[in-house]
Amino acid sequence: MLSVAEALRAVLDHAQPLPPRRVPLADALGGVLAEAVTADRDLPPFDKALLDGFAVRSADLEGDGPFDLEVIEEITAGRVPRKTIGPGQCSAIMTGAPMPDGADAVVMVEDSTRAGDRVTLSPRKPVAPNSGRLTKGREMREGETLLGPGDELNPVRLGLLASVGWATPQVVPRPAVAIVSTGDEIVPPDQAPGPGQIRNSNATMLDALVRASNAESVVAPIAPDEPDRLREILAEGLTRDVMLITGGVSAGKLDLVPGTLEALGVTAVFHKIRLKPGKPLLFGIGPNRPDGTPGTLVFGLPGNPVSGVVGFLLFVAPALRALRGLEPGPAATITARLARPFSHRGDRPTYFPARLGEGLVVDPLNWAGSADLRTVAMADGFAAFEAGDRDHDADTPVPFLPLPRIDP
Structure with a gap:
């Protein structure tokens, strides 16, 4: 079986930016x-006022005020000034309006008292050249690369x-992702499960993860454990840039996905990796699509929801970045310190749900395994432990893989 790093390299080898x-x-x-x-x-294409007030010659406002000036014009945004400001003169001006010739500053209207065509200005601080004025081209120059x-x-x-x-x-457009949940035991979230059935949490979760990754998501109907209908739904998924399939990728009697994908022309790149949770993960490449675009990236995620989350973060999210034309690479982790002693047992690297506290202190949670979505819902991400039986002391550094955060 491939390591996580080897599997990710295989994924990224096939994840090229989409045609722009x-x-x-x-x-x-x-x-x-x-x-x-x-x-x-x-931009701006002319010297413009940054505030409502009076366009003035700063030389007329030297020394102690107040200053009495003649108002010779009203300049509103979108109007071109018609008069040049001379000594002892000013123009009333609105925010965003072009500055008149002769003026090099603006005094805010709150510092004025106006009577007809005269105004008394009492600026709160000395009026320097360019006060209240944005000069032409200050934001950008014609031809400048932005x-x-x-x-x-x-x-x-x-x-x-x-x-x-x-x-x-x-x-480079956002990738289009099809999400296919498989299994007769799955029912939609708004239905009451019958005997032996469960609600489909995977599709909702993956749909949100896809959208949080700036990709477009289409959730397919639940695919039953029936070859013809499964083939029909998977064939539709192969029209997208990426297809995420949950369930049906292990070795059980009704795990029909690998054979159906092969019959549809999907080339398996790997199936099973050294990872917990998520060992049965499958990755393959669909045939070239009719419009000439490369074949669909196909991820067969295990049906247990936590396996699906970990597989998405480690493999699908980096692939989506690559398809979008962003710098590809492994999922970003941070280094945290264990809040307390922790013992890890297992022959595979394990991503363990954990809370992240102040000072980058990580606390593994009491997790019941890859079906335990409730505990992961309380987590901030996953503490990563290497394969092998090890007892870790408090303050031991460990990599931490955060869950996506949606800012309010």
């Missing part, structure tokens, strides 16, 4: 740029693209 395409800005969130984005003009290939598009970066007219960026 141009998309509207509304569809680009979470995409990764596949081109350089440059400024189409100076973002480049590999930059992930978050909401602020989408706003930046809009500001320079980059309305259809070329991006």
Whole structure:
């Protein structure tokens, strides 16, 4: 059996960035740029006011105030100034409006008293050149590179693209992921299980993990332990970039997934790895798709939910990053210290549910095994222990694999 590192290398060898395409800005969130984005003009394109007030010559406001000036014009945002400011003059101006010629500063309206075409200014601090003014090109210059290939598009970066007219960026799209749960014992979450049945927690959990990884998810109908219907559902999954299958990948009589995938043209890369939980994990590559894109990355995850979480974090999440055009690599871990002595027994590396406390102190939980989803729901992630029988003292450093966090 492969080690975790060997299995991940095999996965990433087959996970190449998806072909880039141009998309509207509304569809680009979470995409990764596949081109350089440059400024189409100076921004701001003119000297502009940063606040509501009066555009002035700072030389007119030297010494102690107050200062009495003539108001020669009203300048609103979107309007071009028509008059030049001379000595003893100013213009009323709105935030974002172009500065008039001759003015080099803005005094806020709160520091003014106006009567008709005269205004008395009492600035709270000395008015220096450029106070309250943003000069032309201060944000960016025409032709300047703003973002480049590999930059992930978050909401602020989408706003930046809009500001320079980059309305259809070329991006590596978010991968499309099919989620297939198998087994006659599975029923949807909104149904009461019959004798010998359980609710389908895996699909809900994997769907959330996929979306938290900036990929698109489609949850297929539950696939029964019936060859024809299973084949039909898996064939549909092979139209996506990635297919996650839960259950049916072990060696039981009704573990039909490996044979069905083989019949559909999926080439198995590995099946079973040295890992706990998650030993039966299967990874394969589907046949090339009709549109010429590479074959689907197929992950057969064990049916026990904790095995599915660990397999996703260690193998699926890095593959999704690679497909999105981001730097591939192993799942990010941090080094923590055990809160108390802990004994590990087993011939496989084990990812043990644990809480992470202040000071990067990790406390393994009282876990009942790969079916115990409740305990993992109380965890912050998994403490990683090497294979072998070992007794660890408190404060022993251990790698910690965090669960994805969704900020409120």
